[in-house]
Amino acid sequence: MASRTVLVGGGTGFVGSRLNKLLKANNFNVINVSRMPAANNISWTAIESSGLPSDTSAVVNLAGQQFMDFTKSWTPGFKQNIYNSRVFTTRALATAINKSQKQPEVFVLVTGVGAYEPSETTKYDESSPTTGQDFFSRLLVDWEKAANVNPPVRLVIIRSGVVIGREGGMIKNMFLPFFLGLGGPIASGKQFLPWIHIEDLIRLIQFSIECKEVKGILNGVAPHIITNAEFTKAFAKALSRPAIFPVPEFVLNFLLNEERAMLLTKGQHVTPKRTLEYGFKFKYPKIEDACAECAHLFPKN
Numbered sequence: 001m002a003s004r005t006v007l008v009g010g011g012t013g014f015v016g017s018r019l020n021k022l023l024k025a026n027n028f029n030v031i032n033v034s035r036m037p038a039a040n041n042i043s044w045t046a047i048e049s050s051g052l053p054s055d056t057s058a059v060v061n062l063a064g065q066q067f068m069d070f071t072k073s074w075t076p077g078f079k080q081n082i083y084n085s086r087v088f089t090t091r092a093l094a095t096a097i098n099k100s101q102k103q104p105e106v107f108v109l110v111t112g113v114g115a116y117e118p119s120e121t122t123k124y125d126e127s128s129p130t131t132g133q134d135f136f137s138r139l140l141v142d143w144e145k146a147a148n149v150n151p152p153v154r155l156v157i158i159r160s161g162v163v164i165g166r167e168g169g170m171i172k173n174m175f176l177p178f179f180l181g182l183g184g185p186i187a188s189g190k191q192f193l194p195w196i197h198i199e200d201l202i203r204l205i206q207f208s209i210e211c212k213e214v215k216g217i218l219n220g221v222a223p224h225i226i227t228n229a230e231f232t233k234a235f236a237k238a239l240s241r242p243a244i245f246p247v248p249e250f251v252l253n254f255l256l257n258e259e260r261a262m263l264l265t266k267g268q269h270v271t272p273k274r275t276l277e278y279g280f281k282f283k284y285p286k287i288e289d290a291c292a293e294c295a296h297l298f299p300k301n
Helices: 014-025 044-050 076-099 135-145 169-179 198-210 228-238 249-256 258-265 273-277 287-295
Strands: 005-009 029-033 056-061 106-112 154-160 162-164 195-197 216-220
Touching: 005 014, 005 076, 014 029, 014 198, 044 076, 056 076, 056 198, 076 106, 076 135, 106 135, 106 198, 135 258, 154 198, 162 169, 162 198, 162 287, 169 228, 195 198, 195 287, 198 216, 216 273, 228 287, 249 258
Parallel strands: 005 029, 005 056, 056 106, 106 154, 154 216, 162 195
Antiparallel strands: none
16 A cells, blocks of 8 residues: 555644544554654654655644633733744645655645634635634634645645534533533623534544545534534533523633633634535534533533
8 A cells, every 4th residue: 555644733632633543543654743752753843854754645734822721811922822833834834745855645724714704694605705804814814825835735724613522622621610510601692603523523634635636625614503502502411411601701801801702702604515515424413412422421410
């Protein structure tokens, strides 16, 4: 079999560690780009100085400082780290791909639905313009521009919704208050919540690597369009807990800074039109099933 080596930027994080397991189970060789030395890891410095490992057939970038690290104040410095950790890593990988004598087949970049301006009325698919002027919309434009690879390398950009999974992300942050019966909708609860189960996101990345016709923008969101209140109801039901304590918008604006809090208090109606047209099948298309999978290892009483 020809070499199937996948280079993964950010491969040791919440999504990356799950992607590693899936790819290895499907007979891919995985090399992570990381700041931390370990077996099967190489550094970002090595990528910039020496280029891609030989026989790299696909490159995936998941790298980026977490927006919702509540231990970090929303300072200009932290915002710059968020920007640099996404744009600079993507540009470094794109540059290495373009300089490579034997180019990989595909570059898969995972960004976010923050590309679409928050709205309670506008409906977005992959053909929708990205005209938002908030920090996250502007970041997404620069982030995706940095993935400037030359043909014939396929470029796939997956705009992910909120990732639903037990080991990290929103579920990890919300589990304790919900388990204690202190959960509830955020702000009005009417804001849309584009989401995807982590199993479907990593499967969509593998799908993008293996299906040679896939290219361009894919919305990495489940087809079940929900609001924050509907998510709250589904997660509380999965845990057999009440969810009657709403979190007012002004509290989040105060605690997180209004610019960051909008990730929770605002939302977008996003559909995976092209993703479905390519024939991708979601394992967890419904929020109730995704929440049940996340909750089944947690005690109910």
